[in-house]
Amino acid sequence: MLEVHxxxxxxxxxxxxxxxxxxVSNGEIVAVTGANGAGKSSTLNAVAGxxxxxxxxxxxxxxxxxxxxxxxxxxxxxxxxxxxxxxxxTLTVLENLQLxxxxxxxxxxDSAGIDEVLEQFxxxxxxxxxxxxxxxxxxxxxxxxxxxxxxxxxxxLLDEPTLGLSPIAADDVFDxxxxxxxxxxxxxxxxxxxxxxxxxxxxxxxxxGGCVVLEGDACDVAGASGLTSAYLxxxxxxxxxxxxxxSSPEEQEIIKTRTAENxxxxxxxxxx
Amino acid sequence: xxxxxxxxxxxxxxxxxxxxxxMIGAAYGLLAIGFTIIFGVMRRLNLSFGxxxxxxxxxxxxxxxxxxxxxxxxxxxxxxxxxxxGIYVERxxxxxxxxxxxxxxxxxxxxxxxxxxxxAILMLPGRTYPFPEMFVSGGLNFGPFFxxxxxxxxLLVTILMVVGIRLLLYRTTxxxxxxxxxxxxxxxxxxxxxxxRITFLAFILVSLIGGVAGYLLLATDQQVTPYFGLWVTFKGxxxxxxxxxxxxxxxxxxxxxxxxxxxxTQWYLGNAFKDMSAYVVLFLAxxxxxxxxxxxxxxxxxxxxxxxV
Numbered sequence: 001m002l003e004v005h006x007x008x009x010x011x012x013x014x015x016x017x018x019x020x021x022x023x024v025s026n027g028e029i030v031a032v033t034g035a036n037g038a039g040k041s042s043t044l045n046a047v048a049g050x051x052x053x054x055x056x057x058x059x060x061x062x063x064x065x066x067x068x069x070x071x072x073x074x075x076x077x078x079x080x081x082x083x084x085x086x087x088x089x090t091l092t093v094l095e096n097l098q099l100x101x102x103x104x105x106x107x108x109x110d111s112a113g114i115d116e117v118l119e120q121f122x123x124x125x126x127x128x129x130x131x132x133x134x135x136x137x138x139x140x141x142x143x144x145x146x147x148x149x150x151x152x153x154x155x156x157l158l159d160e161p162t163l164g165l166s167p168i169a170a171d172d173v174f175d176x177x178x179x180x181x182x183x184x185x186x187x188x189x190x191x192x193x194x195x196x197x198x199x200x201x202x203x204x205x206x207x208x209g210g211c212v213v214l215e216g217d218a219c220d221v222a223g224a225s226g227l228t229s230a231y232l233x234x235x236x237x238x239x240x241x242x243x244x245x246x247s248s249p250e251e252q253e254i255i256k257t258r259t260a261e262n263x264x265x266x267x268x269x270x271x272x
Numbered sequence: 273x274x275x276x277x278x279x280x281x282x283x284x285x286x287x288x289x290x291x292x293x294x295m296i297g298a299a300y301g302l303l304a305i306g307f308t309i310i311f312g313v314m315r316r317l318n319l320s321f322g323x324x325x326x327x328x329x330x331x332x333x334x335x336x337x338x339x340x341x342x343x344x345x346x347x348x349x350x351x352x353x354x355x356x357x358g359i360y361v362e363r364x365x366x367x368x369x370x371x372x373x374x375x376x377x378x379x380x381x382x383x384x385x386x387x388x389x390x391x392a393i394l395m396l397p398g399r400t401y402p403f404p405e406m407f408v409s410g411g412l413n414f415g416p417f418f419x420x421x422x423x424x425x426x427l428l429v430t431i432l433m434v435v436g437i438r439l440l441l442y443r444t445t446x447x448x449x450x451x452x453x454x455x456x457x458x459x460x461x462x463x464x465x466x467x468x469r470i471t472f473l474a475f476i477l478v479s480l481i482g483g484v485a486g487y488l489l490l491a492t493d494q495q496v497t498p499y500f501g502l503w504v505t506f507k508g509x510x511x512x513x514x515x516x517x518x519x520x521x522x523x524x525x526x527x528x529x530x531x532x533x534x535x536x537t538q539w540y541l542g543n544a545f546k547d548m549s550a551y552v553v554l555f556l557a558x559x560x561x562x563x564x565x566x567x568x569x570x571x572x573x574x575x576x577x578x579x580x581v
Binding site for chain 1: 445448449451452455456458459460461462463464465466
């Protein structure tokens, strides 16, 4: 469904991504994890047409989508729920939802579409006419998700959906994403909440320094959770991350080999 | 008895001035709406807004003088001229300059002001030209009060336009997108809104409003000079700042307050004090209520909204 190949994004002198390649198939949930500044959000923003990549290609449903503006991406079905929610606080909850459907050709002040989305978000139904600034952090995130669904996405890009939320509110968000998976939505999620995200996802990519340093089935990556941690800024503690009781010696050997390989890739990537 | 009659006459004068002030102030309010919409959408002032209206009016005057165009034709040409000039200003000073380069846009819109003045002077080099009167003339008596037909038309058109703008902003997709871009053009991009396109349409909208306001003011005065651009800029900016930047009801209230203060000052202190009174009021308003009459509340609400989300 989505094929990203050798994606480079730069902000002036700073390289945000250094040749990221990833694929998302229809109906999958794919997680992208990594430390702050690893290039996760830049990748998502490039896919959604918010930032222009300097090189590389993005294909969606077989069509070339590289450097297409965001309104065209949304029309094709790539919808991003941005980091920090970006709710319009001075507009009402209803108006925020209507803005979600802005790019649909049938956009009117369409209560039918809103009713359908509100069934999944009953908490918003009671507050439709209140300014969005009155919502709590968790409710605002629900609104951001509901607004994303209003655009009838084929591929939903979720950028740090639990950022700044309490553990309970974060659990609610993850429950909701599980619900979206059941209705067959394809999701590419960027999250720092590694364990919960990997438990949810089918496949995962670990990004560091603008490069993919590990990819595979989510359960494999989750099994190598220590490896993930290694790329979250604790590389020197790799020996201590895997206490002997947590993995079998064979698993530890595999993990150590892969760590060394990936570190090598990572360092080469940095040298470039 | 004589004292009572004198008091009554003074009251009549005062009320009559208020009526005249409201009529003129309505047009000031329209000008302020033009400034406030662009400021709301772009967080930048378009200093060429007044000169654009002046140039539009010069096109209308030129058609009137050389082609003997009818009043409705002059109205259409004034509006069309203002819209075309508005688009020119938008492309040159706002579209071509990055969104975060606020000062560059304002300075370039000031430079374009000079250019538009020169175009007007090249087209009609004289100091003052007659502007055709409206399709209505005369007036109406309400008891001891008199209202000029032109003033009545100005008030009615203003009311219709404010209702129209309100419906446009709160009942249409374009209005929703415009309000979204006003709050955050970055967030609007995630909705698939193209902020450049919305800004372009906003410029067309405010140029339409400005063209109508310019026509109403000039057809009431029946003369036009190249200084009309400067005059419009001052009146519009003062009315906007009195009411509160970024607030449409504030723009109308600011316009009405400015109109009433000007007519009262003109009546009681003389013509020389008319413009000065506007600056004194602006100065006092900025000292006592820096956000404007309605702007403070809006600023606080927006600040709260931004902090919450």
